[in-house]
Amino acid sequence: MRAAYVHGAIERVMMREAIPSDLKDMSFPVPIHYLDLASSRLDAVSPPISDGLVVFLSDGLPVGQTYIERPETAAALAERVVRPETLEHARQVAQTPVRNRNVSILICTKDRPEELRRCLASIPRQSLGPVEIIVVDNASAGEATRRAVEESGATYVREDRVGLDYARNAAVRAARTEFVAFTDDDVVLHERWLENLMKGFDLPEIACVTGLVLPGELATPAQFIFEKHWSFGRGYLRQDFDQDFYGLHRRYGAPVWTIGAGASQAFRRKVFEEIGLFDVRLDMGAAGCSGDSEYWNRLLHHGHVCRYEPTAVSWHFHRKDMK
Structure with missing residues (x-):
């Protein structure tokens, strides 16, 4: 329902063929300020920050963010x-040893070789190296996607x-691998993205771990x-979604x-053998989701737990145009 609401709002904006009135006075790009709590004397930052997104x-x-009003x-x-x-949670995660190392990184792509190169370039810096990197080319035109994958040393799969x-x-x-x-x-x-995702699997009932996604x-x-x-961001506190969460909203x-x-x-990976793969009737076409x-x-229906782990950080480059 929420996805339909958002798609409807975007369609209304497109029908007006104009930027919403509350954005007309804004200047772009909107700055994103990253401020280190430890290495910076925050009270010495001058002048006061006046606009944009601030991430601490x-x-x-x-570990926290806000928009400047x-x-x-x-x-x-x-x-x-x-x-x-x-x-405190970030400190605890940093001190937790990695017990689950048997993991692959999987990337699905279609006709975006330059974006794919940028993503692949961030993988060698991972503090926990994956056993394998698999890129699935979903019917891209031409050979640019294949070349980008082969240059990175990842495994190329065509679908x-x-x-x-x-x-x-x-x-x-x-x-x-045991995990994907x-x-x-x-x-x-982020260089600790994979490590901190894997640290989230500290209980056998946790079947899935998601991470914080920043713009x-x-x-x-x-x-x-x-x-x-x-x-795509879900805040800075770890959350477990279990049978209580599922039952509370059953109606x-x-x-x-x-x-x-x-x-x-x-x-x-074993959950795919237990409850099946992704439903191919979804995520079809430009508006699929x-x-x-x-x-x-x-997963919740079958009794598993899903966890949101905010220390597993990545950055998503949203689509630039309204269409």
């Missing part, structure tokens, strides 16, 4: 935005049936609208889209 970092990890000092912003429990879930299923079938981690071609990964840029009105009104259906984003998710949400719902 602790030990290199985002009026000029405010960095120190005041940090006091208002960064929660002690978020900092000519058009649809993201056909590609996801081909990636799962090709993987040889999905990201998108228009994503850049890679806010260069256009379309990107800003997407980030403000839909967004109308659980809002599983709050679990995370398909651009940053990892699974125990919800294959990931349906799968999270299916």
Whole structure:
């Protein structure tokens, strides 16, 4: 329902063929400020920050964010935005050893070789190296996608049936590891993304872990609208979605889209043998969506737990144009 609401809102904007009135006075790109709590004397940042998105970092990890509505000092912003429990959780995750290392990174792509190159370039910097990297080319035209994959040393798989879930299923079938981690071609990964996703699987009932997805840029009105009104970010607190969550919403259906984003998710591979693969009737065409949400719902229905882990960070580059 929420996806339909957002798509409807976007369609109304497109029908007006104009930027919404609340954005007409804004200047683009909207700046994104990254401020380190430890290495910067925040009270010395001058003058006060007057616009944009502010993201606070602790030990290199985002731990809080806010949009500036009026000029405010960095120190005041940090006091208002960064929660002690978020900092403590980030410290605990950093001190937790990695027990699950048998993991593949899976990327589905179609006709975006340059974005794919940018994504692949962020993988060698991972603190936990994957056993394998599999890129599924979902019927791209030409050979540019294949060349980008071969240059990176990743495994190339071709899936000519058009649809993201056909590609996801081909990636799962090709993987040889105990865990599989999905990201998108228009994503850049934090160096601890894979490590912290894997640390989220600390209980046997946890079947899926999703991560925090921040905007890679806010260069256009379309990107800003997407980030403000839909967004892939789910905040800075770990959340477990279990049978209590599923049962609480049984009458109308659980809002599983709050679990995370398909651009940053990892699974125990055995769940695909237990409850099946992604539903290929979803994620079809330019406006298709919800294959990931349906799968999270299916996991909950079968008694599994899904976890949102905010220390598994990545950046998504939203589509730049309104169409």
